Amino acid sequence: MSLNTQVGTWLDIGPVDQISPGNARTLPVRGGEEIAIFHTQDNQFYALVNKCPHKQGPLSQGIVHGSVVACPLHNWNISLKTGKALGNDEGCVPTIPLKVEAGRIFLLREAVIPVPTEAKAA
Amino acid sequence: MDFQDGIDPVTQDEDNVLPPLAEAREHLVVIGNGMAGCRAVEELLARDAGRYRVTIFGAEPYVNYNRIMLSPVLAGEKTFEQIVINDAAWYADNGIELIAGDPVRAIDRAAKTVSSQSGRTIGYDKLLIATGSDPFIIPVPGKDLPGVISFRDMKDVDTMLAAAADGGSAVVIGGGLLGLEAAHGLTLRGMKVTVIHLMDTLMERQLDEAAGWLLKTALEGRGQTILTGANTEAIYGDGKVEGVRLKDGRDIPASLVVMAVGIRPATALAREAGLAVNRGIQVDDHMVTSDPNVLAVGECVEHDGNVYGLVAPLWDMCRSLADGLTDQHSGYKGSVTSTKLKVAGLDVFSAGDFSGGEGCEDIVLRDASRGVYKRVIVKDDKLIGAVLYGDTVDGGWYFDLLKREENVADMRDMLIFGQAFASGGGALDPKAAVAALSDEAEICGCNGVSKGQVVSCIAKGAHSLDAVRATCKASASCGSCTGLVETLLALTLGEDVQSGPKTMCKCTSFTHDDVRREIVAQDMRSIPEVMQKLNWSTPEGCSSCRPALNYYLLCALPGEYQDDQRSRFVNERMHANIQKDGTYSVVPRMWGGLTNPRELRAIADVVEKYDAPMVKVTGGQRLDIFGIKKEDLPAVWADLNAAGMVSGHAYGKSLRTVKTCVGSEWCRFGTQDSTGLGVKIEHMTWGSWMPHKFKIAASGCPRNCAEATIKDFGVVCVDSGYELHVGGNGGIHVRATDLLCKVATEQEAMDYCAAFIQLYREEARYLERTAPWIERVGVDYVKGRIVADDAGREALRARFLFSQQFMQDDPWARRAAGEDAELHQHLAEVRPMEIIA
Ligand code: SRM
Ligand SMILES: Cc1cc2nc3c(=O)[nH]c(=O)nc-3n(C[C@H](O)[C@H](O)[C@H](O)COP(=O)(O)OP(=O)(O)OC[C@H]3O[C@@H](n4cnc5c(N)ncnc54)[C@H](O)[C@@H]3O)c2cc1C
Ligand code: SF4
Ligand code: FES
Numbered sequence: 027m028s029l030n031t032q033v034g035t036w037l038d039i040g041p042v043d044q045i046s047p048g049n050a051r052t053l054p055v056r057g058g059e060e061i062a063i064f065h066t067q068d069n070q071f072y073a074l075v076n077k078c079p080h081k082q083g084p085l086s087q088g089i090v091h092g093s094v095v096a097c098p099l100h101n102w103n104i105s106l107k108t109g110k111a112l113g114n115d116e117g118c119v120p121t122i123p124l125k126v127e128a129g130r131i132f133l134l135r136e137a138v139i140p141v142p143t144e145a146k147a148a
Numbered sequence: 149m150d151f152q153d154g155i156d157p158v159t160q161d162e163d164n165v166l167p168p169l170a171e172a173r174e175h176l177v178v179i180g181n182g183m184a185g186c187r188a189v190e191e192l193l194a195r196d197a198g199r200y201r202v203t204i205f206g207a208e209p210y211v212n213y214n215r216i217m218l219s220p221v222l223a224g225e226k227t228f229e230q231i232v233i234n235d236a237a238w239y240a241d242n243g244i245e246l247i248a249g250d251p252v253r254a255i256d257r258a259a260k261t262v263s264s265q266s267g268r269t270i271g272y273d274k275l276l277i278a279t280g281s282d283p284f285i286i287p288v289p290g291k292d293l294p295g296v297i298s299f300r301d302m303k304d305v306d307t308m309l310a311a312a313a314d315g316g317s318a319v320v321i322g323g324g325l326l327g328l329e330a331a332h333g334l335t336l337r338g339m340k341v342t343v344i345h346l347m348d349t350l351m352e353r354q355l356d357e358a359a360g361w362l363l364k365t366a367l368e369g370r371g372q373t374i375l376t377g378a379n380t381e382a383i384y385g386d387g388k389v390e391g392v393r394l395k396d397g398r399d400i401p402a403s404l405v406v407m408a409v410g411i412r413p414a415t416a417l418a419r420e421a422g423l424a425v426n427r428g429i430q431v432d433d434h435m436v437t438s439d440p441n442v443l444a445v446g447e448c449v450e451h452d453g454n455v456y457g458l459v460a461p462l463w464d465m466c467r468s469l470a471d472g473l474t475d476q477h478s479g480y481k482g483s484v485t486s487t488k489l490k491v492a493g494l495d496v497f498s499a500g501d502f503s504g505g506e507g508c509e510d511i512v513l514r515d516a517s518r519g520v521y522k523r524v525i526v527k528d529d530k531l532i533g534a535v536l537y538g539d540t541v542d543g544g545w546y547f548d549l550l551k552r553e554e555n556v557a558d559m560r561d562m563l564i565f566g567q568a569f570a571s572g573g574g575a576l577d578p579k580a581a582v583a584a585l586s587d588e589a590e591i592c593g594c595n596g597v598s599k600g601q602v603v604s605c606i607a608k609g610a611h612s613l614d615a616v617r618a619t620c621k622a623s624a625s626c627g628s629c630t631g632l633v634e635t636l637l638a639l640t641l642g643e644d645v646q647s648g649p650k651t652m653c654k655c656t657s658f659t660h661d662d663v664r665r666e667i668v669a670q671d672m673r674s675i676p677e678v679m680q681k682l683n684w685s686t687p688e689g690c691s692s693c694r695p696a697l698n699y700y701l702l703c704a705l706p707g708e709y710q711d712d713q714r715s716r717f718v719n720e721r722m723h724a725n726i727q728k729d730g731t732y733s734v735v736p737r738m739w740g741g742l743t744n745p746r747e748l749r750a751i752a753d754v755v756e757k758y759d760a761p762m763v764k765v766t767g768g769q770r771l772d773i774f775g776i777k778k779e780d781l782p783a784v785w786a787d788l789n790a791a792g793m794v795s796g797h798a799y800g801k802s803l804r805t806v807k808t809c810v811g812s813e814w815c816r817f818g819t820q821d822s823t824g825l826g827v828k829i830e831h832m833t834w835g836s837w838m839p840h841k842f843k844i845a846a847s848g849c850p851r852n853c854a855e856a857t858i859k860d861f862g863v864v865c866v867d868s869g870y871e872l873h874v875g876g877n878g879g880i881h882v883r884a885t886d887l888l889c890k891v892a893t894e895q896e897a898m899d900y901c902a903a904f905i906q907l908y909r910e911e912a913r914y915l916e917r918t919a920p921w922i923e924r925v926g927v928d929y930v931k932g933r934i935v936a937d938d939a940g941r942e943a944l945r946a947r948f949l950f951s952q953q954f955m956q957d958d959p960w961a962r963r964a965a966g967e968d969a970e971l972h973q974h975l976a977e978v979r980p981m982e983i984i985a
Contacts, residue, residue: 037978043973048714063975067688067714071809081229084730087778089691096691098718098726103691111178114610114618117237138978 036125036132039063042071043129050086050095052076058139061122063131064106066093072106073124073133078115079104128145173201176473177262177272179252179417181206184446184462185214185841191470193242199474200274202244203574205264208301209249215301216459219490222305222333255421257439274473277429277437277444281457290383292731296405297332299979304406311404319343319392319402321380323350325489327408328363331372332491334406342373342400344380344392346409354487354498358512358521359537360591365520366494413448413455428455433479434472435465445469451480458485463596486547488540497543500533500550501525508532513564522564529557542566544632548589565971582635591632592622602633606640608841613637653692655684660913673705675712691717696914699801702837703909706951713968719799722971723959724781728973732781733774735798736788737834740808740826740846741769750791754784761779768805768843770796778972785960794834794958801915803844803905806830807855811848811865820846820865825894826854829863835955836905836948839912841920843877844901857885860908860918861901866890868932870897874904874930875922876878886927889935903934903941906948 045051045053045065053061053073062076062085076086084101090096093106101113109119123134176192178185181204189202206212210232214552217231239246250264255275263269285291297307308330311318313337320331323345331341341351349360350367364374379395383405391401413428424430424438428450435443435451445465447457456462461483468480486499513522520538524531524546530553534546539873547569549556556563567584581598587600597620613633616622622633654659663682672678675697679689689697694715701709719725724732734754738747751771755763762774776784785795799802808826812818826846833844845854846863856862862873862885869892873885886906891897907930912921922930963972 039976044970046970049971051970051973053975053978055978058978061978081728082730084726087722087726087730089694089717090714091688091690091694099728101691114612114615116618 035135037138038136039131039133041130042126044131045071048090050088050090052084052086053133055138059120060084060131061138063124063133064090064095066090066106068092070106071124071126071131073122074106074109075120075122078102079109079111079118079119080115085119115124156351171201174273175271176200176276178202178276178278179262180204180278180280180446180448181208181210181212181246181248182278182280182446183212183233183459184280184466185213185276187462188276188278188445188466188469189242189244191233192464192473195470195474195476203272204239204240204244204246205250205252205262206246206248208303209253210302211239211248213302216490216928218299218302218305219329219333219842221302221852222308222330223336224333228302243897252417255417255442257421257423257442260441273441275442276469277442277448278446279414279417279448281447282414283407284410284412285407286380286409288298288380288382290389291407293383293385293389294387295385295389295403296383296407299326299406299408300411300532308334308404308406309337312339314403315339316403317342317401318404318406319400320406320408321392322408322410323347323374323376324353324408324410325351325487327406328367329490330406330408331367332370334371334404335372339404340371340373342375342402343367344378344394345374345376345401346379348377350374350376351487351496351498354535355496355537356523356535358523359496359498359535361627362519362521362537363489363494363496399458402806411447411457413450415448418444418448426450433468433481434477435469435480436472441745443469443473445606452482456483456485458936459489459583460485460590460596461912472541484547484551488543495536495538495540497536497540499533499543499547500531511560511564524563526556526560529555529560531556531563544589545585551588552586571959574733579635579639582632583639595621596962597622599636600686602636602715603640606637611637623820649966653690655679655689655693656682656928658682660696663697664704667700667704667942673701673709675701675715695801699837699839699914703951706947707954718802722778723785723795723799723963724776724782725799727774727836729775731775731777733772733798734776734781734784734788735766735768735770735772735796736793737796737830738770738793739830740806740823742808742823742827743770746791747793750788750793754787757787758784762865766798766805768798769807770798770805772798773842779974782963782966782969784974786964789958789961789964798833800837801840802842803830803833803835804841805843806833807843807845807859809846809848811846817850817851818865819867820848820870820894822846822848822854822863822865825863825870825897828894829898832902832949832952833905835957836909836952837955838905838909839914840917841903842908858882859885861904863897863901868892870894871895872900872904875918877917877919881919883923886922886930888931899945900941901936902948903944904930906944906951907933909948909951910944 035040045063047065049064049065050064053063060076062074064072074085076084078085078097080100080102083097085095085097085104087098088095094103095106096103102115105112109121122137124131157753199591212234214231214233217226220226221228221231250266252262252264254263261269261271278789283300297304312334316335317340320327320343323343327343328722331343349357350363367374380392382393383389383393384391384393388406391399392405393399415429419425429444429448431437431444431449431451435445437444446462464483465480467929468478471478489496507527509526511524523535525533532544536543540898585599589599591597591599591602601620602622605616610616610619652658652663670681672681678697695717698712698715702711713721722732723735726732755773758776758780760773760775764772766772806829808823808828811822812820813823829844842860844861845856845859847854847856848865850864852864855862857873858876858878864871869890871890872888874888876883876885908918
């Protein structure tokens with residue numbers, strides 16, 4: 027989804043056609059969390075930290091349906107819009123503000139570097 | 149593409165730190181972050197979340213986990229993560245401060261403070277002691293040697309796993325519940341285990357002699373040595389444990405000794421603080437100790453003269469405790485307990501009093517061929533005890549009768565046959581059985597959830613198994629009560645769930661069979677077309693209907709349908725098995741389990757070149773290479789292809805393996821060339837997509853070394869030909885095959901195999917393996933189509949072979965050649981300047 031209202035520095039990730047509709051690709055970040063960028067079948071783009079809130083499954087490898095991805099490890103459904111686990115599961119993964127301009131994908135730099143890591147269990 | 153990025157480093161927002169708020173709420177301090185301590189807090193939160201500020205001290209350096217599941221962790225059935233009850237987020241979300249790894253050392257009741265090992269002193273308004281038990285260590289020489297441990301916490305499990313990794317022998321002292329679960333886990337982990345038990349009967353507190361004997365025999369059958377009536381004299385060793393000596397002079401070498409002879413309530417803190425302590429910390433019906441501001445709960449307490457060592461009573465205690473703390477005093481009335489042994493494949497249940505005696509009447513049923521022993525004990529027309537071995541389905545029902553002290557005079561004669569018979573009609577209706585349970589009947593033993601609680605949580609809107617699990621936790625731990633919960637869902641929701649067969653998923657009101665039929669009848673050709681024509685309620689379906697539709701179309705339109713990768717589960721999209729850390733495992737095909745130096749060399753080279761951390765022989769007679777990164781997969785496949793190997797489809801709803809035995813070519817008993825036949829069958833069937841995975845095996849004689857009778861299709865060679873077996877599987881519910889027929893020639897065996905697979909491909913529902921499919925349609929139906937109908941069989945076979953023309957191209961080769969390369973590559977990598985610098 028295009029969050030044009032965000033202010034900050036935008037990173038150019040390259041042309042939109044690098045990701046075919048219904049698929050996702052990954053963007054490792056040195057010193058930060060890997061990001062998954064999704065292209066849905068209705069042509070929206072979303073970016074999320076590539077870690078399922080359940081057990082860190084790589085969301086980029088899940089089945090995308092609507093604006094939801096089903097995690098490949100245990101099938102939690104995660105909203106691409108909010109990062110929240112849907113249904114009866116609870117948890118949330120950080121989303122990264124993304125905009126598409128002139129056929130290119132941009133991510134909000136402040137959200138990419140460094141992505142806050144969740145607190146580890148005691 | 150890389151990012152070299154030189155913009156300013158991110159600044160920390162320092163204005164965000166708030167001064168601590170003055171806290172008006174009362175402060176509840178809990179000592180013990182175990183099962184009872186945390187459950188008490190959960191109960192409290194459920195009643196009045198904001199009422200107390202809560203701080204929990206835990207001696208163990210972990211969040212709250214399910215102690216009873218340590219046995220499955222030891223046995224390798226669960227990981228620690230899977231037994232966590234409340235994770236760090238739970239503490240955070242509820243504003244609970246957890247001080248883990250820092251035991252409380254003293255309580256000062258006058259000052260109302262506790263102080264901990266690290267020197268922290270914290271004030272309380274209410275104090276809750278939930279310190280559980282200490283394992284009892286028998287006072288024999290050598291008890292303090294390194295390598296002598298108990299079985300109580302995660303640390304003990306880690307010690308056992310480390311010891312097991314070195315192999316060798318272990319001695320478990322104590323043949324009770326805990327000891328046997330430890331022995332079972334250590335055996336599974338590859339140690340040679342001896343159990344030393346003082347009494348003549350294993351688990352004598354829970355089992356009578358007959359059941360104890362059955363149990364002992366079963367455990368011995370699994371390779372354990374069980375010494376009953378054995379008294380430990382000393383543990384010996386030089387600097388670390390080397391063995392155990394018995395009073396009768398026997399000597400058992402061991403590098404690990406697990407003491408599991410009993411537990412003692414952990415009362416030292418309470419005693420030193422001057423609280424009233426007998427066997428346990430003395431509490432009233434509201435779990436209040438002799439000091440009104442100090443409460444205690446769990447295994448450390450003594451209530452009405454009783455101390456408990458099982459979880460069920462703790463749940464009751466915690467409810468009464470929370471009621472008291474929120475001024476709704478209900479009062480704990482003591483608990484009756486039942487026991488189940490958590491050893492896979494051994495069903496043991498006991499409840500109540502079975503010591504027999506004056507006025508007691510025993511009713512016993514034995515079924516030697518099934519290894520079943522049941523005994524119920526009746527006194528004054530009431531059930532007072534039950535011992536079940538081998539068939540424990542009625543455990544819950546007996547336990548319920550016992551707790552409610554129901555008059556059983558009317559069903560006296562049928563009692564032993566179980567609920568289905570005794571409650572009349574003689575019909576085996578599991579639904580009626582569940583309906584007949586009382587509201588207090590326990591459904592989920594792991595989480596202490598009663599039938600009433602499950603029903604009320606369904607009534608409040610939890611309309612699926614997952615929702616029930618998420619709301620009241622029933623069946624969320626070991627899962628053995630899943631069936632009960634499903635029945636309760638059906639009973640409670642009535643029409644909604646009961647009417648008609650299940651729809652494919654929530655996106656449609658059609659069943660799998662409807663959809664399959666319509667795809668063919670209306671000649672539908674794509675997923676969107678199916679969704680359109682059949683009024684899907686969601687735009688793109690979901691992760692359960694999409695893969696099913698993709699398969700149905702693929703099966704209906706061989707060679708024409710364009711497979712939709714996006715509708716495939718990651719494993720089938722990546723042609724490898726995803727692992728829990730996001731890497732993949734790779735299994736090349738080894739035809740019929742045969743290999744050669746060239747293949748072995750290629751595998752060895754791949755393991756070294758790509759730094760694979762593990763390579764393992766699978767249960768399917770081939771090699772599995774673990775820990776490959778998704779980026780490296782195409783290169784790995786290229787290397788394997790170069791040695792002539794193709795994908796083993798270890799990841800697919802597809803033909804997996806064809807296991808073989810050596811057969812007539814080498815074996816002195818072999819009647820036919822089972823190896824050769826297996827190889828031929830695998831060449832015929834590989835690459836085929838199916839409703840579920842499909843496994844084949846061919847054994848050279850009825851000794852059946854290839855385990856053909858638990859495969860989807862199995863061949864057992866005999867002198868006069870080939871017995872063809874269908875519909876078997878291993879898995880949670882093992883099912884042995886049904887005999888389809890016997891044929892005379894190898895060619896016929898192949899033909900019948902092809903026809904059977906095609907029938908399954910065309911008629912089973914997606915994710916329905918042959919075993920449940922055959923149970924649904926009946927083996928006679930399958931025989932009718934494959935054996936009795938020659939023309940039909942031939943047509944099925946022809947359709948299968950036709951479809952195989954399009955299926956048998958190696959997906960790995962295509963990927964290695966560059967197809968779908970973007971699936972394996974990152975988009976780019978972000979390398980911030982400040983992090984590189
Ligand atoms: C690798 C292997 C274990 C091993 O190291 O030996 C294995 C590994 C897995 N098995 Fe298996 N099974 C393996 C042989 C078996 C066997 C033995 C056999 O085939 O003779 C069985 C019992 C026979 C049977 O299938 O009936 C077996 C019964 C299962 C089941 C239960 C199937 C059932 O119908 O109930 C599952 C669960 C499922 O499929 O839903 C399962 C699921 C799995 C999964 C796919 C679990 C998962 O979803 O991740 C495991 C994948 C691990 C991985 O990533 O590689 N595995 N699994 C074996 C691979 C064989 C191969 O060469 O392809
Ligand atoms: C391997 C195993 C299998 C079991 N299987 C079953 C089963 O199948 N069914 C069943 O009903 N029961 C089973 N049990 C028993 C069950 O686990 C116990 O009844 C239950 O855990 C008791 O709960 P509790 O909170 O009283 O004690 P615990 O769960 O032991 O919790 C007490 C906690 O307090 C901590 N603590 C102690 N002293 C201090 C201190 N001074 N300061 C801070 N923290 C302290 C301890 O470290 C511990 O974490 C099993 C037990 C084990 C060990
Ligand atoms: S490989 Fe099979 S048996 Fe082993 S843990 Fe995985 S699913 Fe379970
Ligand atoms: S890790 Fe995503 S569902 Fe478990």
